[in-house]
Amino acid sequence: MNTLTSTTTTQARPRGNGGGYMHGLDILRVIASTAGVYVHTANWFAVNQREFSLNGVVRTVVADPLHLNPHLSFTDVTIFMVISGMVVTHVADRERPGQFLLRRFGRIIPLLVVVLFITAMLINLGVFRAETKQTSLSFLDVLAGVTLTGFFTTPTVILVGVTWTLLLQITFYSYVAATMPLLRRRPWLPSAAAAALVCVGLSLASGPQPEPVHRIGVIATFITLIFIGQLITLVRSGKVSVGTGSAIGAAHFGLFVWADKLGGYAYAGGGMVRTAFLAILLILVVMYMSGPITKSAFVKAWSARTYAIYLIHPVVIYPTLAALAPKIGNIPALLVALVFTAAVTEVLHRYVEMAVHQRIRRWEKQRSS
Amino acid sequence: MSSPPEPTQPIASVSARHAGLHAPVAVATVLIAYSFLGGLWLNRHGYSPEWLVxxxxxxxxxxxxxxxxxFLAIALLLMSVGHLLTARAMTSPWAVFAKRLAWQALPPAAIAAVLGLLFxxxxxxxxxxxDYQANPLLFSLLVGLAFAGLLVLTAPLLPRQWPVAVVAQLAVVTFTLTVAGIADVPQLGILAALVTLPIIGELLWLSRKGLARFWEAAPLALFCFALLMVCEHLFREARDWWFPVAAVSALMLMLLAVRGDARAEHPRPVEWLVSRSYYLVVLCGVLAYPLVGLLDLLSLPISYVVSLLVWGLGAELLHRWFGKST
Structure with missing residues (x-):
């Protein structure tokens, strides 16, 4: 997810009040990516009715006492979305709209396309099953899946489940680019206007609706979290007062609660609002941390790879577990799957994500000189 | 009665060591009013206004x-109590700390008890x-007093051996919780478990002052949360309140507040609420709550206005008599 997109370049990280980089965001990305991998792994074991001892521990120690979603679902998405809003708003302050879109899409689209093509190949080879259960794909299915238009078709064609959050990112980037002049002159206005738009979106999309309209409701629901991130950055930088930022942020959170009450937009469990609330509090607390672990090279490197981890981990972990768990046992299979995920992540990060990113930067330099 | 000698620290340092507690204490005091005079009183007397729903x-x-x-308000207050009393214990001679604490906490509690009996x-x-369900305020005051007692006993250890002091406090809490579980005394078990909240506040202060490192304080705070969870598992009576959710939320809010609110001066209403919060909490259930019921015969809005004024006046009197509550 894009949050990560801007993280590998240190310049893209919001600065703390004291002028230093917010290393806390790196550790939050590590937490979110770990949660994401855990959520999907736990779901795989649950769906396949296999015992996974960590599930019991997490349920007893965290999920049940805090009444969160089963397997802590949605924790990762909340953290990634809020950080995304924070980081993207920070970089939007010093980029032109075209440059902003080129850089943001340059970070998310190439890796997304590569991962989805690999996934389509694995589906047609019978190694992986699409999120929407297809076991073989036509050319048009692949096209719909790779371009994410499959989210709006009937039947839907979704190759990797986690890519639904990319719809939110793309919508948010486009909105930020469109409202960039406003964001600089009246910083509170874009997020306030977005709250009104979300309200309209949820009103139109409530109840049984065709897939494209329903999908607009999903985007309207979860984009509120990204705008909360935007407001955090605006308040921190002093561009929006605490009172105004809190009021607009509360409006966005209220819209999220409303969407949760309408139902149908979230599939992770009955603790969506609580999970989002606690995750936002966690972000506000952890983002200022700057201890030795938070600043370590390992955390920084992991943080830079979280987009690749986020996209690729289900594609690697699910088939690996399916192939190995019955033969060598759950935990050894999971360890192999995690090592495999790390290796594939590294390759994708170096040779796709960063390669394209550096090429865009070189092109920008040549153009400006 | 004469008050015990004032601590030697100048007022400025008192203010500085409380930096960060203003927001949680003020918000918690307002929430106490909302919860007990608003939600609880209205529901127990047959009202269910639309806004409350x-x-x-x-x-x-x-x-x-x-x-x-x-309970969020109670958790914020209990954590603030832990934070504040630890600061006092660490910066005052033991005898001064114990005397001042007894002077400020016990007589107002006794006055409140008499008022309660009269009403x-x-x-x-x-x-x-x-019984937590019957009177969460009284229960929470007992939790605060239990922690204060533990702190007085372990205060001499705090400056040099804080881990020993905190572990000793947690050992007493764990032992009491275990005994309550074996003897099936749920209210004692809940009380013991809630004492972990001021201990978390204590750890927060120790951590802020650099005495406790993160890796030392964090496991102890996690152990506190574990005891809250154990309490839920042991006692059916504790399960309906979702203590861990509010406790975790309260801790996050405290962490945010102590980081962000370092100003020495605050708006006067905030200062007023913070300095009188203990007396407001003490008097809420025994003065404001019954007054709302008594004056309800006139009209509910008038009853609320008068009760809030009398409640504030009562807290003001106690404050003037016994000194700052924070």
Whole structure:
């Protein structure tokens, strides 16, 4: 997810009040990516009715006492979305709209396309099953899946489940680019206007609706979290007062609660609002941390790879577990799957994500000189 | 009665060591009023106004902060108590700390108890019962007093051997919780478990002052949360309150507040609420709560206005008599 997109370049990280980089965001990305991998792994074991001892521990120690979603679902998405809003708003302050879109899409689209093509190949080879259960794909299915238009078709064609959050990112980037002049002159206005738009979106999309309209409701629901991130950055930088930022942020959170009450937009469990609330509090607390672990090279490197981890981990972990768990046992299979995920992540990060990113930067330099 | 000698620290340092507590204490005191005079009194007397239902449906239920934010307020106050008393214990001679604490905490509690007994003759105060469900305020005051007792006993250890002091406090809490579990005394078990909240506040202060490192304080704080969870597992009576949700929320809010609020000066209403918070909490169930019921015969809005004024006046008098509560 894009949050990560801007993280590998240190310049893209919001600065703390004291002028230093917010290393806390790196550790939050590590937490979110770990949660994401855990959520999907736990779901795989649950769906396949296999015992996974960590599930019991997490349920007893965290999920049940805090009444969160089963397997802590949605924790990762909340953290990634809020950080995304924070980081993207920070970089939007010093980029032109075209440059902003080129850089943001340059970070998310190439890796997304590569991962989805690999996934389509694995589906047609019978190694992986699409999120929407297809076991073989036509050319048009692949096209719909790779371009994410499959989210709006009937039947839907979704190759990797986690890519639904990319719809939110793309919508948010486009909105930020469109409202960039406003964001600089009246910083509170874009997020306030977005709250009104979300309200309209949820009103139109409530109840049984065709897939494209329903999908607009999903985007309207979860984009509120990204705008909360935007407001955090605006308040921190002093561009929006605490009172105004809190009021607009509360409006966005209220819209999220409303969407949760309408139902149908979230599939992770009955603790969506609580999970989002606690995750936002966690972000506000952890983002200022700057201890030795938070600043370590390992955390920084992991943080830079979280987009690749986020996209690729289900594609690697699910088939690996399916192939190995019955033969060598759950935990050894999971360890192999995690090592495999790390290796594939590294390759994708170096040779796709960063390669394209550096090429865009070189092109920008040549153009400006 | 004469008050014990004042601590030697100048007022400025007192203010500075409380930096960060203003927001949580002020918010918690307002939430106490909302929860007990608003939500609880109205419900126990047959009222169910639309706004209360809306707040519950849109905030309390989705966030898991039940009792109309009552336990969130209690958790914030208990953590603040831990933070504040630890600061005092570390910066005052032991005898001064113990005397001042006893002077400020016990007589107002005794006055409140007398008021409660008096009101119970002709009105409807919160019952003087050792039962969280019947009177969460009294219960929480007992939790605060239990922690204060533990702190007084372990205060000499704090400056040089803080881990020993905190572990000793946790050992007492764990032992009491275990005994309550074996003997099946749920209220004692809940009380013991809630004492972990001021201990978390204590750890927060030790951590802020650089005495406790993160890796030292964090496991102890996690152990505190573990005891809250154990309490839920042991006692059916503890399960309906969702203590861990509010406790975790309170800790996050405290961490945010102590980091962000380092100003020495605050708006006067905030200063007023913070300096009188203990007396307001003490008097809420025995003065304001029964007064709302007594004056309800006139009209509910008038009853609320008068009760709030009398409640504030009572806290002001106690404050002037016994000194700052924070």
């Amino acid at each position: 809306v707040v519950r449906e849109w905030f309390n239920k989705p966030l898991g902060l039940g009792e109309d934010f009552g 119970s003759l002709f009105a409807d105060p919160l019952p003087l019962a050792f």
